Structure formats: C-alpha cells, structure tokens
Amino acid sequence: MRQHIVYAFGNLGQSGFYNALSTYFVVYVTSSLFANVDETVASRLIGVITGLIVVIRIAEIFIDPLLGNLIDNTTTRMGRFRPWQLIGGTVSAILLFMVYTGLFGLVNVNQTWFIVLFVIVFIVLDVFYSLRDISYWGMIPAISEDSHERSVYTALGSFGGSIGYNGLTIIVIPVVSYFSFLFTGSYAESQSGWTAFGIIVALLGIITAWSVAFGTKERESALRSKAQKNGNPLQAFAALAKNDQLLWVALSYLFYAVANTATTGVLFYLFKFVLGQPEAFSIAGVIPVFTGLGASALYPIINRYVPRRYLFLGGMVFMVIAYLIFIFASSSLPLVVVGLLFFYLPATFIQMTAILSLTDSVEYGQLKTGRRNEAVTLSVRPMLDKIAGALSNGIVGFIAVAAGMVGSATAADMTAANIHTYKIFAFYTPLAFIVVSALVFMFTVKIDEKMHAEIVEELEAKLASGEIESEDAKDADLVEENAAEGAAARK
CATH class of the missing domain: 1.20.1250.20 (MFS general substrate transporter like domains)
Structure with a gap:
C-alpha cells in the first residue's frame, strides 16, 4: 500500500511539472518575462523563445530512445530506474526555477547572452525531465511481472497525474496573482508572482521525485537478472x-x-x-x-x-x-x-x-x-x-x-x-x-x-x-x- 501511494504521488508532481514546463511557461514568456524590455524588442524575443521551444521539443523526439537506452544500461545499488528519479527530478526542478526567474534577471541585462544561456538551460532541463519521465513509467515492469498488478500501478500513475496536471491549472492564476500582490501591491501578473510559482512547482517536483526514488523497490526477478545486457x-x-x-x-x-x-x-x-x-x-x-x-x-x-x-x-x-x-x-x-x-x-x-x-x-x-x-x-x-x-x-x-x-x-x-x-x-x-x-x-x-x-x-x-x-x-x-x-x- 505504501508503494502504491508513493508511486501515485510521484506522477502528481511530475504531471504538474510538465504542465508548468509546457503550457504555463509559454504564458509566462508572453506575459511577464520581457515586461521591462522595449515593446518592439520584446515582441521579437518572444518569437525567438517560442520558436526555440518548438525546435527543442521536436529534436527531443529523437533523443528519448537514447535516454531510455542509458537508463536500461544503468547499474547501481538503487537499481536501474530510481537513481534517475532522484537525479532527473532534482536537476530539472532546479533548472525550472531558473527559467522562471528569467535566469536570475539576465533577461533585463543582456538579451543576447540570455538567449544563448536559455537554449543551453532549456535543453538540459528537457533532457533531465525526460530521464525522470521515462524512468517513472519504465519501472513498472521492474516492480511487477503480473499483468493486473501492472494495471494497478498504471492506474495509480494516471490518477496522480490527472490531479497534478489539472490541479496546476486550477491554482496557477491564484498563486501568481497572490504573490504578485504580495511583492508589488498589484494583482496583475508580475515576475515575482511567476518566480514564486516556479519555486512551488520545483519543490513539488523534488519532493515527489524523491518519494519515488526512496519509496519504491525494483524486484530482481529471474527474468531481469538472466536477461542479456541491453547493449x-x-x-x-x-x-x-x-x-x-x-x-x-x-x-x-x-x-x-x-x-x-x-x-x-x-x-x-x-x-x-x-x-x-x-x-x-x-x-x-x-x-x-x-x-x-x-x-x-x-x-x-x-x-x-x-x-x-x-x-x-x-x-x-x-x-x-x-x-x-x-x-x-x-x-x-x-x-x-x-x-x-x-x-x-x-x-x-x-x-x-x-x-x-x-x-x-x-x-x-x-x-x-x-x-x-x-x-x-x-x-x-x-x-x-x-x-x-x-x-x-x-x-x-x-x-x-x-x-x-x-x-x-x-x-x-x-x-x-x-x-x-x-x-x-x-x-x-x-x-x-x-x-x-x-x-x-x-x-x-x-x-x-x-x-x-x-x-x-x-x-x-x-x-x-x-x-x-x-x-x-x-x-x-x-x-x-x-x-x-x-x-x-x-x-
């Protein structure tokens, strides 16, 4: 029962993280990231950033199987998948927080360097999130060989994911508005509000990833131990x-x-x-x-x-x-x-x-x-x-x-x-x-x-x-x- 709860909780944070990374990061870019930049320059930068996100996402399609192979060839005392929950969840959370700060205000200092560093940070962020995502679903056959038990874990993951993904949609505007008012005195969206939102999502991402890393156990069955090396x-x-x-x-x-x-x-x-x-x-x-x-x-x-x-x-x-x-x-x-x-x-x-x-x-x-x-x-x-x-x-x-x-x-x-x-x-x-x-x-x-x-x-x-x-x-x-x-x- 504990492992069931932990596994469901893991995808609550993971799906909320994905929603913040895909949907609401674009909202943040178009509404607040370039608020202190000249309007003409801001429009051009928004086009550049959103275009880069699309290109990176398309390129990631071809990277996922390579990341899967990396996970399959992982051998540690924690097993094959749990280390990537720990590493992927922690690194991606830290980098998500960074992009929601405009790389600590660099966007208002030097736009050229911001674009260059943003590309690097977002690619690394996407890779480590994918490592967490692939290892999360990939561990199901390592947890159980029973088809019905696998359906239970899949259902629990989907249940937690539905709460996390849709729950974030419910809280995003209240959270951003509250912290914007707290720091600026206005309920209008602001950089401080989105930064606070990024911190909350990042913390949730770390807590849920660590819960899976330390709260689940991979079974070392004959099917796994006697399999050929993945190559x-x-x-x-x-x-x-x-x-x-x-x-x-x-x-x-x-x-x-x-x-x-x-x-x-x-x-x-x-x-x-x-x-x-x-x-x-x-x-x-x-x-x-x-x-x-x-x-x-x-x-x-x-x-x-x-x-x-x-x-x-x-x-x-x-x-x-x-x-x-x-x-x-x-x-x-x-x-x-x-x-x-x-x-x-x-x-x-x-x-x-x-x-x-x-x-x-x-x-x-x-x-x-x-x-x-x-x-x-x-x-x-x-x-x-x-x-x-x-x-x-x-x-x-x-x-x-x-x-x-x-x-x-x-x-x-x-x-x-x-x-x-x-x-x-x-x-x-x-x-x-x-x-x-x-x-x-x-x-x-x-x-x-x-x-x-x-x-x-x-x-x-x-x-x-x-x-x-x-x-x-x-x-x-x-x-x-x-x-x-x-x-x-x-x-």
Whole structure:
C-alpha cells in the first residue's frame, strides 16, 4: 500500500511539472518575462523563445530512445530506474526555477547572452525531465511481472497525474496573482508572482521525485537478472525492430494521439466561432478532470472482469460517437457537452491500455531476442505523444488560417464554408484516424493478459533451462572456452 501511494504521488508532481514546463511557461514568456524590455524588442524575443521551444521539443523526439537506452544500461545499488528519479527530478526542478526567474534577471541585462544561456538551460532541463519521465513509467515492469498488478500501478500513475496536471491549472492564476500582490501591491501578473510559482512547482517536483526514488523497490526477478545486457543504442533499436507487438501498439496509439491532440487543440474554436459562446469553454476543462479521475480509479477494477482489449476498442467506439455528435450537432451546446463526455471518458482507458500493452511487450521482446529493454520500450509512448503534439501545433495554426478563425473574427463572421473547413480538419480527419487506430489494434495487436502470462511462463522456463542464454552465461562460456584453449596450447 505504501508503494502504491508513493508511486501515485510521484506522477502528481511530475504531471504538474510538465504542465508548468509546457503550457504555463509559454504564458509566462508572453506575459511577464520581457515586461521591462522595449515593446518592439520584446515582441521579437518572444518569437525567438517560442520558436526555440518548438525546435527543442521536436529534436527531443529523437533523443528519448537514447535516454531510455542509458537508463536500461544503468547499474547501481538503487537499481536501474530510481537513481534517475532522484537525479532527473532534482536537476530539472532546479533548472525550472531558473527559467522562471528569467535566469536570475539576465533577461533585463543582456538579451543576447540570455538567449544563448536559455537554449543551453532549456535543453538540459528537457533532457533531465525526460530521464525522470521515462524512468517513472519504465519501472513498472521492474516492480511487477503480473499483468493486473501492472494495471494497478498504471492506474495509480494516471490518477496522480490527472490531479497534478489539472490541479496546476486550477491554482496557477491564484498563486501568481497572490504573490504578485504580495511583492508589488498589484494583482496583475508580475515576475515575482511567476518566480514564486516556479519555486512551488520545483519543490513539488523534488519532493515527489524523491518519494519515488526512496519509496519504491525494483524486484530482481529471474527474468531481469538472466536477461542479456541491453547493449548500445543500435543493439537496443535492433531489438525493438524485431518486437512486432511493440510496433503495432505504437502505430495504433500514434493514430489515436494525433487525432486526440488535433481535436483538443481546436476545441476553443468550436466554442468561440461555431457556438459563439467562448465563455462556456471552461466546460471543456472541467469534464476531463472528473472523467480522468474516475476512469483511472475504475480501470483496474473493471479490468478484472473485462479484458483490456475490449476496454481499448470500446473506448474507440465512444470516440466515434463523440465525433459524430461534433459533426452533426456542433451548433447545440447541450449536445456538444454530451459529445465532450463521450470524447474524454474513454481517453484514460485507451491511454492506460496502450501503456500496459507496451509494458507487456517487454517480456515479448525478451522472449524473441533475449534482450530486456524496459526503459527504451517505455520511452516509445512519450515519444509518440511528442510527435502528436508537434503535429497538433501545426494543425491548429493551419485550421485557424484556413477557416478564417483569426484576428478579430467572431462567430457572426463565419460562413458555411468556414465551418465546413473547420469540421474537415477538426472532426472528419481525426475520426478517420480513430477508425484506423481501432482497426490496427483489432487485427494486429495480439498481446493481452492471457498471452502475457503464457509468455512469462515460457520465458522463465527457457531461461532456467538455458535455452535462452543470459549474458552472464555467455561470458562464463567464453571464459571456459578460453581456459580450454589455453590448456591445450600449454600441452
């Protein structure tokens, strides 16, 4: 029970940290970072900083598997994953605090040096956050080999993450406003308010990361101890390429993630330009809070009676219904709310099933190749989310321009052609992606709870019999062979 609580608490801080790093850091940059800089220069610097963030995020897509390989090859007394919770959580928290101070005011002293140092600090910050994120999800197969127990840990992580991510959205403005008033006498956003916010998030990040580092325990099972060494990145990638179940799950999830992020990225346009009620957009923020918390708590209970394969495909059916409502009833606020319920309710089930399928593919890959790539395998999902996020950024900008939903335009300015263009890219295309995702999962993903249990049993038997030889056994055979050759030479 203690380890369950600690694991859930870990993602509370980690998800809140991610929200502060991705969403609210951009808000801070555009509102307060350059408040004391000439307006013309400030506009140019905002463009430079936001552009650099996008470039760094895209580049990070290709770094995550390398970081996973680094974690997989870590050998310490604390285990493979917990050291990176400690190191990644601490370093990333310190650097987050630094960027929320404008690098201790350097932005107001020398903008050129600020840009140079900002790039360095943000890259290092992103790398160490990724090390924490990958090691957090990557440790699930190291904590338990039981498929249901893994679903419990995944649910707990999702539960804590939902509280942390959405909870930060609730407190950010009150926190920034309070500390701005405390230091400036005004409730308007200020550098001091955002610095205080950065300190709070950084402290939460350190506390939750340390709780996982010192409050969890990796199991040293036969499957892990007898696995071949993970090797260099090329060897790890070669092993992943042979893991067909991992690749099919990843492809299915990628179609889902692109559809999901493309739609959520332009939901505000639905309220502002189609419904003409932008003030009602808060509904789209409240619904996922409650559906996420409820679904993550119920998932392991429902999964005892319903195989996760059906939870994934059932979730896809819910999303299809949601898109049909958005397409044919987008002018009715009550029906749009119903559509949002169908859209957000299955999201946790779909995402958790994908995580668990990727987790169980660790043993599947080990059975096929002899290599146990835990962190590299679990780095695939964050990488797919980042690919989808990068595509979403481009999609949002394209839809806004193509549908004329820019500048001072209002719902009254929208023509039938504008609305149709919006629906094509916001609903019709993502709906097609959801259908493809479901079909890929249905016809290619074979690994489930029963198959995973059989794989674990077969793997244990083959490792015990020596049919799958561990790296240590290979080293022993090599030593014995060299000794025999030396004895023969002496004779």
